[in-house]
Amino acid sequence: MRKILKGLNEVVGIRGSMVISDDGMVVASCLGRKLDEERVAAMASSVVMSTRRALERHGIRNFSRFTLSSSHGKMIFNDTGIAYLVVVMDKNIDLGPTEIEIESAAMRIRAMGEMRLSSQ
């Protein structure tokens, strides 16, 4: 899984990526020098859980992707089915092509999870 994240991080403008479980535990992480793993994990877990709770309260099942843009950076939280892929990016990144890379990484992570389940 770390290899997938490392490959993803080579995309221009991606500062780091991480996979967290449904309950907020870090499964794998590959973050740039300036990103603190604990801080990113805490933030990601909070976003995923708060958003899921808010949606459920209003009768909406779950989200597949949450994209957030701020004045100095962007973040994407992508549901891979077994966990959430969290990607932190530069502000100026063009989301279109990057989303394809992120979706591809998410699919590979999902496939890993399905393989593990079928081998148990």
Next chain:
Amino acid sequence: MSILRKVKQIRELGRLRSEARTSPTPGTIGALAERFIALGRTEDAHRVAEAGLRRFPTSERLLAVSTFAKKQRLTAEITSLKREMGERPTPAVYSRLADIYRELGNFEQALSICEQCVERFPLNENPYLIIGEIRLTRFLQDQIAFDGLTAEKQLRRVVKLNDQNMKAHLLLAWLYHCIGAAEETKAHVQSALRLTPENPELEKFLRELETRPQAFENALEPVASEEDEDWDPLDDDPSIEDLVRAVETRGGFRNRPETCPASRLLPSSIGGPTARLDVEGLKRNLRDVGHRPGVSNALILDRDGEILADCSQTDGLTRKQFSDLVAEILKTSEDASRRMDVGTFHWCTVEGAFGGIAINRVKSISVGMKFDTSLRPDRAQTLLDEFAARNLTAPAEVTRA
């Protein structure tokens, strides 16, 4: 190039210019700037994009075009400076490279270069000055306490290393003035005047600070905390840290940034006055968004989460349900932005089997929309972008329903 092709290009450019002039939106201005880039006219592209950004400061499309055009211009210099950094690193090389990245809006890279310079040349004031300036710019734009506190720390380091640094004194005076630290403001204005004795603007400002300090104050009242109704962080001799944190809590400065002469003596980007709203106009125009195929809810919230305008279809959530949902997602997004030190929240999209929810924020106003799977999320975001650009960035007379 054939004459026919050239004529086609000129016609196309003319059409895009006319569209951008008669119906200025991030889309039409962006299209014109992108055409200039395709034609290799990067200076024109940069000029058009910058003009567009003055009108639509949060447009990502215009920002991307402007940054691309600037980068084209500065690529050769970046390459040369990086080579010099490897061969003959000096503080001047680091500073120039950091300055370029700052000009390109790549604050993270600029800060990283400065940190490398600090490691190699810890007694050189320039990297601390650049870090302080970047953090102060962000504090003025986003009002996040961490930026203000870091700016203060770095700029104080500059004056400790070199008390003759006029720029650092002016920046500190600006920071202290915005947060309401009058004595500290006066001290640094006096230091700046010692370095440039005949500066009428600074002299006038100092006189006003001494005789009429309340002349600069904005209309914001102190906001009490949730725990204690009577709490005011600005009572009882607050520290600088208290004053900086009060800016974030209150969502505004004690004194308006533009009232400090530093805002004119130094190049910087200060957010303009908040767009004033025509609420009836907003309601009318929101209906256009809310009645689009695929959209079930649309609303506008003010800073306090009150509904300014709303358009809910029968197959959507109720008005209350949707405003609660938008408020919760907004709070989550703002918290995440603050914790990750990525500035203020601009927009978000939540996608799922239900379709999606898109939220944009312009200054203190939030626009939210719920849509089904027939509308693409990027298209939904563009709709909100264009709505915000048309209705929330052009000044108009305030009438609040």
